[in-house]
């Protein structure tokens with residue numbers, strides 16, 4: 683099977699072209715592909731399927747020809763992936779499956795519009811972040827409070843006093859299962875300048891990753907909330923680089939690099 687490897691600020695993905703949905707993709711196989719020693723290695727898999735042939739999202743076929751079937755590295759499916767959808771768009775254009783410019787991509791969280799710039803950056807309209815109140819997490823014995831943000835997928839974004847660089851994120855942080863019955867992506871952030879934050883993330887289904895697009899938007903929302911703002915552009919520094927988040931009255935945008943680095947044949 684052909685595969686392509688790509689990343690967005692080092693949040694990395696194995697792209698599996700499967701236009702007609704012929705591939706069996708059980709969780710164990712996804713986990714093997716994502717294994718950094720026994721497989722190719724990635725934070726997740728992006729299966730490329732025709733929207734109209736994908737029963738989960740066939741109702742989006744009028745707005746988006748291609749469905750990003752996103753799986754975390756543990757094999758579980760997620761509603762959305764902000765960096766994934768940017769890398770997915772880069773793949774579609776490079777493979778000649780979409781024209782450069784602007785187009786929709788189907789996801790379990792709904793259609794996301796993407797725009798490719800000549801610089802190589804890809805911007806995605808991430809939709810309206812939904813604020814759902816506050817909750818708590820415990821990281822290495824330390825409790826932090828944050829904002830629950832629904833980006834299509836669930837987030838808890840915590841602006842904290844401790845420097846995020848010093849956190850031990852090698853284990854699953856504790857969270858309230860009643861607030862997050864399907865699990866949660868947990869962001870820890872420090873505001874470090876005017877509309878500039880540093881963020882680390884422990885992703886549901888993938889562990890600590892070097893970047894998370896939906897998490898970057900959730901973190902910008904939490905930073906804005908703290909500053910009493912609702913609109914503006916935030917630079918979000920992550921371990922793998924920097925992405926830009928813009929909040930306006932209607933929606934949110936995520937922008938940053940999306941690159942393809944390798945392709946080959948995967949023996950299953």
Ligand SMILES: N[C@@H](CCC[C@H](N)C(=O)O)C(=O)O
Nearest residue numbers: 760763764765835894895896
């Ligand atoms: N890295 C992604 C988010 C991927 C899905 C997430 N782990 C979940 O389970 O919700 C991003 O860039 O948004």
